[in-house]
Amino acid sequence: MKRLFLKTLHFIYVRLIGIVNPITLGVRVMLIRNDKILLVKHTYQDEWYFPGGGLKRRETLAEAVRREAMEEAGATLGDLEFFGIYTNIPFRRTDHIAVFLCKDFTFSKTKDWEIDAIELFPFDALPKNVAPGIGRRIEDYKDGVQPKNAFGDW
Numbered sequence: 001m002k003r004l005f006l007k008t009l010h011f012i013y014v015r016l017i018g019i020v021n022p023i024t025l026g027v028r029v030m031l032i033r034n035d036k037i038l039l040v041k042h043t044y045q046d047e048w049y050f051p052g053g054g055l056k057r058r059e060t061l062a063e064a065v066r067r068e069a070m071e072e073a074g075a076t077l078g079d080l081e082f083f084g085i086y087t088n089i090p091f092r093r094t095d096h097i098a099v100f101l102c103k104d105f106t107f108s109k110t111k112d113w114e115i116d117a118i119e120l121f122p123f124d125a126l127p128k129n130v131a132p133g134i135g136r137r138i139e140d141y142k143d144g145v146q147p148k149n150a151f152g153d154w
Contacts, residue, residue: 053068
């Protein structure tokens with residue numbers, strides 16, 4: 001019941017934000033260690049994602065990605081590399097997502113109301129329900145796309 005309620009709230013939020021704030025900027029971080037990638041599953045979505053979210057006022061991209069990684073995965077990040085910026089145009093809004101890469105991090109599997117699961121997956125054993133944009137970024141990484149050279153559709 002709680003999951004259905006959160007999914008319904010998320011559905012409404014996504015549609016209203018397109019009216020109130022039609023252009024958004026968010027961040028995501030690829031956390032990679034020993035040929036494994038950390039993914040999170042939100043309580044209100046069925047797919048697996050990189051940790052991330054929207055920026056707050058007076059916050060830099062790096063500050064936002066560090067905050068979101070801590071909030072969603074209990075992750076403390078070391079050095080960050082900018083991987084690329086991507087555009088997603090769902091419903092009536094334009095969403096720009098700045099993706100970072102971090103190979104130096106610690107994390108705890110502490111979950112909260114927003115996060116249902118946090119897992120490190122081997123690249124050859126990813127879950128079937130990885131979000132499409134996340135799957136494309138993982139493929140970009142595996143194909144050797146260089147940080148700072150990736151611009152395109154989410």
